Structures are given as C-alpha cells and as structure tokens.
Amino acid sequence: MVYKITVFVATFCAFYGFSQEWVQTGSLNHSRCDHAAILLQNGKVLVTGGIGAYNSCELYDPGSGIWKETGNLNQERWSHAAVLLQDGRVLVVAGYAWDGVYGQFLSDYEIYDPETGSFEDVPPLIPARENHTATLLQDGRVLVAGGWIYPPGFLNDCQLFITEPKVEEKVSKVCNDFSVTPNPFTHATFVSFSVTHMDWVELSVYDIAGRMVKTLVNSLLEPGIYKIEWNGDDESGAEMPTGFYIVRLNMKGSIRSKGLIFVNC
Numbered sequence: 254m255v256y257k258i259t260v261f262v263a264t265f266c267a268f269y270g271f272s273q274e275w276v277q278t279g280s281l282n283h284s285r286c287d288h289a290a291i292l293l294q295n296g297k298v299l300v301t302g303g304i305g306a307y308n309s310c311e312l313y314d315p316g317s318g319i320w321k322e323t324g325n326l327n328q329e330r331w332s333h334a335a336v337l338l339q340d341g342r343v344l345v346v347a348g349y350a351w352d353g354v355y356g357q358f359l360s361d362y363e364i365y366d367p368e369t370g371s372f373e374d375v376p377p378l379i380p381a382r383e384n385h386t387a388t389l390l391q392d393g394r395v396l397v398a399g400g401w402i403y404p405p406g407f408l409n410d411c412q413l414f415i416t417e418p419k420v421e422e423k424v425s426k427v428c429n430d431f432s433v434t435p436n437p438f439t440h441a442t443f444v445s446f447s448v449t450h451m452d453w454v455e456l457s458v459y460d461i462a463g464r465m466v467k468t469l470v471n472s473l474l475e476p477g478i479y480k481i482e483w484n485g486d487d488e489s490g491a492e493m494p495t496g497f498y499i500v501r502l503n504m505k506g507s508i509r510s511k512g513l514i515f516v517n518c
Contacts, residue, residue, distance in 0.1 A: 279318040283309050289335035291343050293367055299323070301345055301365070302330045310365070324371040330359055334387035336395055338416065339462060342366050346397055346414075349383040358383055358402045364416070378412055387414075392496055393461030415461075415497045415514070430478070433500055437514035441484045444500055444511075448474050455503040458483060466493060469500075485515045492517055 281300070288303025298313040300320075307329035311320045326345065333348025343365040350357055360381035363372040378397065385400030385408070395414040401407055431446045444456060456470035467488050469481050483500070485493050495517045501510045 279313070279320055281306075281320050282311055282322055285309075285331075287331040289333055289345065291335045291337050293337065293343070294341045295367060297367075299335075299343055299365065299367075301335055301343075302326055302333060302348070304331045307331075307350075324365070324369075327363055327372050327374055328359065328361055332383035333359070334385050334397065336387040336389050338364075338389065338395070339393045344387065344395055344414065344416070345372070346387050346395075347378055347382050347385060347400070357381075362414070375416070378414075380408070380410060382408055382410075391462075394497070431502055431509050431511065433511045433513050436511075437516055438485070439516045439518055441482055442513060442515075444469065444481045444483065444502075445479065446502060447478045448476050448504070451475050452504050455501075456481060457501055457503075459499045459501060460493075461497045461499070466498065485517060 283306040285300070285303030285306035288300055288306065290298055290300045292298055293312075296315060298315070299310065300313065301310045302308060308326040310323050310325060312323050313320050329350050330345070330348035331350070334346045336344050336346075338344055345363045345365065347359045347361070350359055358381035360378050362375040362378060364375055365372050380402060382397075382400030382402050386396075386398050388396045388398070390396055393415075395416075397412045397414060399408050399411070431444075433442055433444050435442055446456075448454065452474065454470050454472065454474045455468070457468045458466040460466055467483065467486065469483055470479075487493055493515060495515060498513055498515055499510050500513060501508060
C-alpha cells in the first residue's frame with residue numbers, strides 16, 4: 254500500500270534576475286500550499302489562505318525580508334484566485350474549504366484593504382469553483398475564468414466582476430440628499446442634491462480608471478434642491494461604453510461620490 258504524505262514548507266527564497274541566483278529570505282509564520290500571493294502597490298507581498306494556514310494571511314516586506322501577519326480572511330480557503338484592483342485593494346475569489354467533515358467549493362468574494370489590514374465580504378459568485386483564474390482588465394473589471402467543481406468537473410463558465418473603487422469621502426456640511434437614480438440606467442440618470450448655503454459646486458463623472466468623462470456642474474449655486482441629468486455621454490457628446498462610472502460632488506473641498514452602471518443599448 255502506498256501512502257501520500259504532504260509536507261508544508263514555510264521557507265522562501267528570493268531570485269535576483271541580474272545575477273541569476275536564489276538567496277534565502279525570511280520564512281512564513283505559517284506553512285501553507287495552494288495559497289495566493291499578490292504584489293501590493295506599496296511593494297509588499299500579500300499571501301492569503303492555503304492548506305495548512307486556511308484563513309491566515311501574511312505580508313512580506315522585501316526591504317527587511319520579514320513576514321508579518323495581517324487580518325484573516327473571513328472564510329478559510331485554498332485553490333482560490335487573487336487579483337490587485339486599480340485602487341490598490343485585493344479581490345480574493347472563491348476556492349475550496351474544509352468544514353471538518355466535508356469539503357466545500359466556495360462562491361464568495363472578499364476584498365482586502367491594505368490601509369486597514371482587513372477583509373470585507375462582497376456578494377457571491379455563482380457557480381462556485383476552485384483552480385480558476387482572475388485577471389484585471391484595462392477598464393477595471395475582473396475576469397474570472399474556468400476552474401473546477403464536482404460535479405460536473407472542469408468549467409468553461411466565466412464571470413465579470415465590477416466593483417466601486419474606494420474613494421476617500423468627507424461628508425459635506427453644506428450638501429445633503431445626494432442620490433443618483435435610476436441606477437443602472439440605459440438612456441438618462443439624474444443626480445439629485447440639495448445645497449444649504451451658497452457655494453461653488455463641481456459635479457463630474459469619472460470612469461473606473463479615474464479619468465474624467467464629463468463635467469455636469471462647475472458654478473456657484475444658491476441654496477436649493479438640484480436635479481442634474483446625465484445621458485451617458487462625454488464632453489464631446491459621444492456615447493460612453495457600457496461600464497461602471499463614478500459621480501463625484503465637490504463642495505468646499507468636501508467630496509461625496511456615487512457609483513453607477515451605464516448600459517449602452
């Protein structure tokens with residue numbers, strides 16, 4: 254009889270391409286395999302989950318060569334996918350987990366925020382899967398492709414994930430009742446807000462990459478209730494493609510934002 258023995262190792266080596274050699278560096282605090290590793294915008298490496306570590310996550314500092322623990326996943330997982338979003342957060346997608354009796358294929362997402370070191374749950378992906386890929390597209394969406402689940406086995410199913418970028422938001426003392434309806438929209442949407450004191454107001458639409466699409470308001474407004482229309486066009490009047498957009502209201506340096514989805518049909 255042959256037994257399969259799995260050994261989890263926590264040793265890491267760094268490869269220096271210019272000299273073509275491997276150099277020993279700091280070891281993980283928890284041995285793991287089938288985990289995911291992502292390079293963050295701050296230069297550190299985030300490692301998530303894996304068999305042997307389950308929901309624990311660690312950050313690697315290439316300057317010191319030291320691993321430090323960060324916030325845990327809300328759901329233990331391995332054979333998952335992770336991708337860096339345009340705003341610097343990390344999307345962790347699906348995977349597999351063990352509940353102590355049976356294994357389960359996962360359909361949930363989590364988003365890691367490097368500023369807080371914590372994970373936030375987001376709506377589920379259907380169907381569940383493991384050993385899939387997650388790729389950031391140029392427009393900020395994430396393509397999740399393929400994977401495996403039992404039954405039926407190998408998957409050809411693909412999903413597109415759209416998320417609102419994290420925006421630092423200050424609540425304005427002079428602006429209330431900020432809303433965008435309908436959302437999603439196909440022909441026109443209306444941005445509503447009220448101004449309690451005369452002030453210069455800037456209202457603009459941005460795409461998911463942070464590029465300004467159109468300025469809707471840039472003027473001094475008297476106190477009152479305002480309803481501004483946007484029909485999905487840019488400054489030149491050309492229709493924008495289907496996608497996720499951000500309406501940003503700026504008043505005295507206090508910024509409020511809303512995400513909306515435009516369906517060009």
